[in-house]
Amino acid sequence: MKKQAKFGIGVSVIVVSMAFLAWLGYGESKTYYHTIAELQTLSGSALTHRMRVGGTVEPGSIRRLSGRVDFVLEGEGKKLPVSYMGSDPLPDTFVDKSQALVEGRPGSDGRFVAEHVQAKCASKYEAAPGGSGGAAADSSQRSM
Amino acid sequence: MAVDVFGSFALVLALVCAAYAFAGGIAAILTRHPLLIKSSRQAGIATCGLVFLATFSLEYLFFSDNFANAYVVAHSNRDLSTFYKVAALWSGQEGSLLFWSFLLSIYVVSVLIAYRNKNGELMPYVGVVMAGVQIFFLMLNNFVASPFKALAAPGADGVLNYVARGDGSGLNPLLQYPEMVIHPPNLYSGYTGFTIPFAFALGALLARYPGEKWIHLTRKWTMIAWMFQSLGILLGAHWAYAVLGWGGYWGWDPVENASLLPWLTGTAFLHSVMMQEKRGMMKVWNVWLVFCTFLMCILGTFLTRSGVVSSVHAFAQSSIGTWFVGFMGIILLVCFGAYLKNRDYLASENQLDSIVSRESSFLFNNLILLVSCIAVLSGTLFPVFSEWFTGNRISVGAPFFNKVNIPLGLLLLFLTGVGPLLAWRKTSTESLKRNFGWPLGAGMAAGAVAFALGFREFYSLVSLILCIFVVATIGLEFYRGAKVIRARSGASLAASAIDLTMRNTRRYGGYIVHVGMVFVFIGLAGSAFNRDTQKEMQLGSTMQIGPYTLLLQSFDTKPEKNYTAQRMIVEVLQDNKPKMMLYPEKRRFATNEQNGTMVAIHSTLKEDLYVVYAGDSPDTQLPVIHAYLNPLVKWIWFGGVVVVFGTLIALLPNQRAVLVLAGARHPATQPLPQALSPSVTLREGHD
Numbered sequence: 001m002k003k004q005a006k007f008g009i010g011v012s013v014i015v016v017s018m019a020f021l022a023w024l025g026y027g028e029s030k031t032y033y034h035t036i037a038e039l040q041t042l043s044g045s046a047l048t049h050r051m052r053v054g055g056t057v058e059p060g061s062i063r064r065l066s067g068r069v070d071f072v073l074e075g076e077g078k079k080l081p082v083s084y085m086g087s088d089p090l091p092d093t094f095v096d097k098s099q100a101l102v103e104g105r106p107g108s109d110g111r112f113v114a115e116h117v118q119a120k121c122a123s124k125y126e127a128a129p130g131g132s133g134g135a136a137a138d139s140s141q142r143s144m
Numbered sequence: 145m146a147v148d149v150f151g152s153f154a155l156v157l158a159l160v161c162a163a164y165a166f167a168g169g170i171a172a173i174l175t176r177h178p179l180l181i182k183s184s185r186q187a188g189i190a191t192c193g194l195v196f197l198a199t200f201s202l203e204y205l206f207f208s209d210n211f212a213n214a215y216v217v218a219h220s221n222r223d224l225s226t227f228y229k230v231a232a233l234w235s236g237q238e239g240s241l242l243f244w245s246f247l248l249s250i251y252v253v254s255v256l257i258a259y260r261n262k263n264g265e266l267m268p269y270v271g272v273v274m275a276g277v278q279i280f281f282l283m284l285n286n287f288v289a290s291p292f293k294a295l296a297a298p299g300a301d302g303v304l305n306y307v308a309r310g311d312g313s314g315l316n317p318l319l320q321y322p323e324m325v326i327h328p329p330n331l332y333s334g335y336t337g338f339t340i341p342f343a344f345a346l347g348a349l350l351a352r353y354p355g356e357k358w359i360h361l362t363r364k365w366t367m368i369a370w371m372f373q374s375l376g377i378l379l380g381a382h383w384a385y386a387v388l389g390w391g392g393y394w395g396w397d398p399v400e401n402a403s404l405l406p407w408l409t410g411t412a413f414l415h416s417v418m419m420q421e422k423r424g425m426m427k428v429w430n431v432w433l434v435f436c437t438f439l440m441c442i443l444g445t446f447l448t449r450s451g452v453v454s455s456v457h458a459f460a461q462s463s464i465g466t467w468f469v470g471f472m473g474i475i476l477l478v479c480f481g482a483y484l485k486n487r488d489y490l491a492s493e494n495q496l497d498s499i500v501s502r503e504s505s506f507l508f509n510n511l512i513l514l515v516s517c518i519a520v521l522s523g524t525l526f527p528v529f530s531e532w533f534t535g536n537r538i539s540v541g542a543p544f545f546n547k548v549n550i551p552l553g554l555l556l557l558f559l560t561g562v563g564p565l566l567a568w569r570k571t572s573t574e575s576l577k578r579n580f581g582w583p584l585g586a587g588m589a590a591g592a593v594a595f596a597l598g599f600r601e602f603y604s605l606v607s608l609i610l611c612i613f614v615v616a617t618i619g620l621e622f623y624r625g626a627k628v629i630r631a632r633s634g635a636s637l638a639a640s641a642i643d644l645t646m647r648n649t650r651r652y653g654g655y656i657v658h659v660g661m662v663f664v665f666i667g668l669a670g671s672a673f674n675r676d677t678q679k680e681m682q683l684g685s686t687m688q689i690g691p692y693t694l695l696l697q698s699f700d701t702k703p704e705k706n707y708t709a710q711r712m713i714v715e716v717l718q719d720n721k722p723k724m725m726l727y728p729e730k731r732r733f734a735t736n737e738q739n740g741t742m743v744a745i746h747s748t749l750k751e752d753l754y755v756v757y758a759g760d761s762p763d764t765q766l767p768v769i770h771a772y773l774n775p776l777v778k779w780i781w782f783g784g785v786v787v788v789f790g791t792l793i794a795l796l797p798n799q800r801a802v803l804v805l806a807g808a809r810h811p812a813t814q815p816l817p818q819a820l821s822p823s824v825t826l827r828e829g830h831d
């Protein structure tokens with residue numbers, strides 16, 4: 001066999017098998033991003049997808065119950081009740097008025113069942129009036 | 145003059161100087177006028193000096209608690225310790241971008257000064273490319289994200305007035321950790337450092353600079369950037385492990401991925417340049433690998449700073465994205481233009497001879513690294529592209545990345561063992577047996593023993609076999625080379641091995657880097673056996689994880705300068721014998737009312753006991769301990785140290801002119817045994 005053909009086979013085997021694995025991994029982990037408003041317009045099979053929804057935690061809505069934590073996310077004037085049932089402790093940044101991203105699936109009773117919650121504090125500086133807006137509340141923060 | 149005004153003027157002047165270095169450099173290339181060449185170089189040096197001044201000005205504002213400056217207010221407070229006031233510089237958007245310019249300037253000024261009297265044909269081109277990159281970042285520093293903005297508020301008459309706060313909002317607690325002081329400088333030194341090989345590659349292509357000289361010139365710069373990038377990635381992983389309290393070190397977060405991308409292409413480049421040096425092949429490929437590596441650095445900075453992909457690093461969208469997209473577009477256009485214009489200069493001198501050869505191992509090494517890079521890149525940008533094409537924003541998670549990258553990593557590990565010992569052009573079956581027989585046997589034997597002991601995780605088992613195989617091949621290389629030297633000099637084997645390494649630092653330093661990577665793989669393989677458990681604890685109650693018993697002895701509250709720590713005092717017992725004390729804690733930062741977690745870790749080469757104070761139970765108000773038992777994690781950090789050590793060795797010049805010892809030892813009548821070549825013969829430097 002010609003050496004070019006051998007190389008071709010080697011390269012194709014690697015590329016094709018990786019593409020197959022990528023496809024498997026994609027099916028296993030794909031997650032849809034939705035806003036709270038969009039979530040309320042979904043129907044049918046779209047409601048069974050794994051999804052990620054972002055919003056602001058409504059002040060005073062965090063209730064720690066046994067085995068789960070309930071809270072309400074707000075965004076664009078809409079509200080979404082959420083039950084967090086994951087095993088990881090909630091991040092330290094998860095407090096009233098923090099921005100949160102929840103990952104999970106909509107439950108049958110209209111509550112969103114979250115497996116993961118990421119949160120970021122609204123910066124105190126940005127919330128204060130009269131700031132020049134120079135420093136965005138952004139960046140190097142993560143929590144998982 | 146107020147220091148903030150001084151700093152912002154320095155930034156404006158730096159932009160002016162960079163513009164001169166760029167335009168003057170182009171004029172110098174066109175006219176070849178010596179004074180223009182000199183003045184544009186000096187403008188480049190002045191740019192760097194001014195960036196240094198601006199950076200020191202911002203740092204001065206932090207140290208003088210200047211709470212009239214918006215950036216200082218947002219990222220510092222009076223009680224913040226000195227250590228973190230240094231780090232506050234790069235804790236937000238504006239400061240990070242200034243810090244980028246600062247590190248880039250260190251590289252640029254070093255290059256401009258080191259080569260001021262050398263490579264006269266090439267340097268003006270290199271200077272222009274570097275100045276172009278500096279202009280982009282200085283435009284961001286000046287016009288988009290200035291760190292010198294003053295706080296202002298409307299007065300009673302509605303007119304904006306300058307105001308100052310009494311104290312700042314403080315630094316994000318997650319960043320108040322020693323690694324956060326050293327992780328970003330390392331990672332950014334990696335990102336910025338790849339600008340230098342990029343500038344030389346593009347400059348050489350534009351100048352049609354003859355030969356492989358640009359590769360020799362940039363080799364050490366590439367290795368330095370690569371070393372910082374590796375270190376930055378590992379320190380970031382260690383920070384995530386020690387601070388975020390979820391028991392892991394790598395979550396395929398977009399910003400983590402962003403730091404991995406240039407590392408993958410940079411690693412591919414470090415290997416494939418050897419094909420060009422030795423055999424005059426892969427010239428087009430190498431040039432494009434450098435271009436891509438630099439683009440990945442810019443993309444990485446863009447992903448980190450813009451929040452275009454919803455990451456835990458950055459939720460908010462930011463206008464800065466448009467600038468980066470524009471800059472990447474310009475880079476691509478320039479690279480394509482230069483390539484199309486001068487591609488004949490990159491014609492290959494040789495063809496591949498055999499599939500079992502050094503060349504082909506490099507090809508597969510590059511293929512694997514590139515496939516991995518493409519997988520990580522497409523996974524990271526998936527939300528952006530799926531939204532463009534389907535209207536739905538879809539993200540992929542860890543299973544996607546792991547499914548592709550674990551087998552690729554193992555293939556790469558295999559090549560790490562095989563590649564360096566294959567001969568150029570074609571390797572005989574004889575030499576395959578000689579070089580790989582023992583190591584392969586050792587690996588398989590270890591695998592069989594592990595399997596018999598009940599080790600069933602497929603990938604970890606393969607990883608174990610390959611790790612043993614690779615270490616054995618490298619050990620054999622050192623042993624054979626050292627034996628030759630010992631036979632001649634009579635020194636001990638260890639001394640001969642050191643002598644061997646110093647004679648060909650590049651080759652043996654490279655082997656040490658490979659050993660470091662093996663250690664990293666050992667640590668990664670351990671993650672298949674992670675365990676964790678969670679329990680509500682009363683005073684005196686115990687919990688069990690693996691061989692350890694955790695006993696909650698008491699609690700205390702420790703007021704510190706900048707925060708209050710709530711500490712659990714946990715005694716760890718092993719076989720009912722007291723072993724040590726651990727103190728997981730929660731910290732409450734007064735200035736910004738945020739909480740931080742301090743994980744208590746007991747780390748050994750066998751496993752880490754990782755104990756988190758996970759908060760109080762909602763039902764009982766009792767504190768909850770989440771304990772993890774993570775095998776072999778320490779090997780990852782240890783491997784990182786070895787990688788850095790190996791890179792530093794490879795950066796050293798060869799100690800002596802390298803001799804072909806084998807020939808000298810054997811009289812002409814006695815032919816050199818076939819078995820000794822090629823690996824024993826000490827060859828000339830670049831290998």
